[in-house]
Amino acid sequence: MDPRLLPNLLDVSFCLVALFIAVRSFDIYASLRQSRLFILGLSMVLVSLSSAADFTASYVKVIPLHTDWFLYIGQTVGFLFILLSLARSSEGYLRNLMNLNILAFVLLLIPLLASAALPDINPTARTLLGTARLFICLLILVSYFNAYTSTPTRFSLFMCAAFFFFTVDFLITFTQYYVPLVSQYVFRDGGDITGVVGLIVLVAAVSVD
Amino acid sequence: MERSGDTFSSQNTSGYRLMIFRQLQQAVESMHRPEEMFQWLASLIVERFDVAIVQFWTCEGRISNQPTAQLRAMASQDPSQPAYLFGDKVTMTVEQLARGQQTIGALAVDRLFPRYLAMLLQRYGLTSSCFYVAEKSVRFPPSDYALAQRETALSLIALLFLRRPANQNLISTVGIILEQAIVLAENRHLLLPAGSGPLATPQEALIQETPALPDLIPRRKQDANLMLSSNPFARTISIADKQAHRLYEAIDGHLNLNQLCGRTGMSLLEVRKALKELARLQCIEIYTPDGQPVDVNTLFNSPR
Numbered sequence: 001m002d003p004r005l006l007p008n009l010l011d012v013s014f015c016l017v018a019l020f021i022a023v024r025s026f027d028i029y030a031s032l033r034q035s036r037l038f039i040l041g042l043s044m045v046l047v048s049l050s051s052a053a054d055f056t057a058s059y060v061k062v063i064p065l066h067t068d069w070f071l072y073i074g075q076t077v078g079f080l081f082i083l084l085s086l087a088r089s090s091e092g093y094l095r096n097l098m099n100l101n102i103l104a105f106v107l108l109l110i111p112l113l114a115s116a117a118l119p120d121i122n123p124t125a126r127t128l129l130g131t132a133r134l135f136i137c138l139l140i141l142v143s144y145f146n147a148y149t150s151t152p153t154r155f156s157l158f159m160c161a162a163f164f165f166f167t168v169d170f171l172i173t174f175t176q177y178y179v180p181l182v183s184q185y186v187f188r189d190g191g192d193i194t195g196v197v198g199l200i201v202l203v204a205a206v207s208v209d
Numbered sequence: 210m211e212r213s214g215d216t217f218s219s220q221n222t223s224g225y226r227l228m229i230f231r232q233l234q235q236a237v238e239s240m241h242r243p244e245e246m247f248q249w250l251a252s253l254i255v256e257r258f259d260v261a262i263v264q265f266w267t268c269e270g271r272i273s274n275q276p277t278a279q280l281r282a283m284a285s286q287d288p289s290q291p292a293y294l295f296g297d298k299v300t301m302t303v304e305q306l307a308r309g310q311q312t313i314g315a316l317a318v319d320r321l322f323p324r325y326l327a328m329l330l331q332r333y334g335l336t337s338s339c340f341y342v343a344e345k346s347v348r349f350p351p352s353d354y355a356l357a358q359r360e361t362a363l364s365l366i367a368l369l370f371l372r373r374p375a376n377q378n379l380i381s382t383v384g385i386i387l388e389q390a391i392v393l394a395e396n397r398h399l400l401l402p403a404g405s406g407p408l409a410t411p412q413e414a415l416i417q418e419t420p421a422l423p424d425l426i427p428r429r430k431q432d433a434n435l436m437l438s439s440n441p442f443a444r445t446i447s448i449a450d451k452q453a454h455r456l457y458e459a460i461d462g463h464l465n466l467n468q469l470c471g472r473t474g475m476s477l478l479e480v481r482k483a484l485k486e487l488a489r490l491q492c493i494e495i496y497t498p499d500g501q502p503v504d505v506n507t508l509f510n511s512p513r
Contacts, residue, residue: 024442025441028441028442031448031454032492033429033457033458034429034431034432034435034441035431036431036432036435036436036441037435037436037441040436040441085436086436086437089431089432089433089435090431091428091429091430091431091462092462094431095462143437144437147434147437147438148438150438151434151438153438153439155438155439155440155443156437156438205440206440206441206442207442208440208443
């Protein structure tokens with residue numbers, strides 16, 4: 001089996017699902033003007049772009065594209081804005097967050113466009129960014145768990161489950177660098193499968209009425 | 210020299226005037242608010258006198274640093290013409306007309322409005338305009354927050370935009386129609402005499418405690434449960450009503466309703482209706498200028 005099959009499957013799935021959620025969010029935002037939807041949309045564009053960049057980098061061999069920077073930072077920042085948007089619901093807060101999200105999005109295009117010029121991500125940066133991504137994902141999971149315990153709905157349950165799988169995925173991906181080399185593939189594949197399951201649950205969450 | 214077929218000949222205008230007065234006498238029976246009457250009049254003037262746009266404004270009589278001009282009704286001959294564009298921009302001119310000495314006038318647009326506005330109007334083929342200012346000791350009834358607490362007299366201004374040179378006969382006729390309409394509205398208690406005592410019923414008293422409607426600030430309501438316990442993509446409410454949607458688009462959390470009237474080119478009556486629709490859809494929250502929330506149900510359950 002091609003060792004890149006599962007990571008690529010995850011990248012493509014992540015990219016398409018995030019893009020679907022982004023388009024749908026912007027579509028509804030255009031009529032409802034709910035700031036949270038805009039933040040979700042832009043964050044999902046970021047997540048989608050990061051997966052697309054990672055997928056592209058694995059095939060482009062002419063020049064080495066170091067898209068790991070953008071993959072980690074993009075996903076971390078994307079999830080961070082989703083988490084922050086869930087924290088409060090006042091209009092002023094969400095409006096400021098929206099502006100900040102736009103600014104962050106523009107700034108994050110720099111590591112994407114400069115991926116050919118950037119050095120390969122070093123272990124320290126990978127650990128820091130991986131921890132941040134894992135921690136933020138865990139906090140989103142806690143937010144949905146709280147939402148489910150206060151108002152049990154199918155949506156919050158599905159979202160809770162989706163972010164549980166993402167957290168496990170990021171945790172396994174994070175720990176793969178601290179295990180013996182022979183076990184790394186097992187960890188990585190396990191993480192990717194968990195990520196794909198998380199995406200399926202996420203699609204179910206936003207599709208179920 | 211008057212031509213027999215001229216719309217603005219004194220015979221024609223006096224005939225139209227009588228006919229409009231009789232029709233208004235009948236129509237006013239079923240009206241509940243003064244804005245309805247002004248809207249009716251605006252539509253009829255557009256239709257009968259070949260006027261491109263008719264606007265009815267009110268301006269408070271007292272001297273104030275704050276602009277008090279409010280667009281109450283508007284009718285446009287050409288539905289495709291963005292007449293609401295002119296609502297916001299002519300506010301200052303209306304203020305000046307209300308404070309000025311002249312109560313009647315027919316002028317080319319470049320002599321009445323600022324240069325940029327005159328150019329905009331001319332671009333739409335509106336070359337001349339005329340106005341009539343009626344100063345009256347009347348106020349709007351308590352169901353309208355705008356003037357429920359204000360006992361000062363009002364200036365009612367008819368502003369007409371035309372595609373040909375304005376005729377003095379036309380504006381005189383419109384002036385007479387407006388004066389007659391105000392008398393009719395007073396008789397039907399659509400308009401109340403200024404300083405006619407305190408508001409009577411408890412509901413009215415409650416309204417009196419609420420700041421004037423134009424001073425209230427609507428804010429878009431952010432659904433606290435959206436994305437947490439409710440699916441943002443399921444059963445989304447869309448604002449089907451065009452005016453409600455336009456108002457919703459203009460709400461920025463800072464502008465009050467008076468300013469939103471200017472921004473959207475809607476009259477206060479239209480804004481009130483749109484606001485009611487938005488409140489029904491639970492899309493908005495309303496606050497006083499001090500930041501205190503206003504009970505939307507109380508606001509819209511006021512007597513009509």
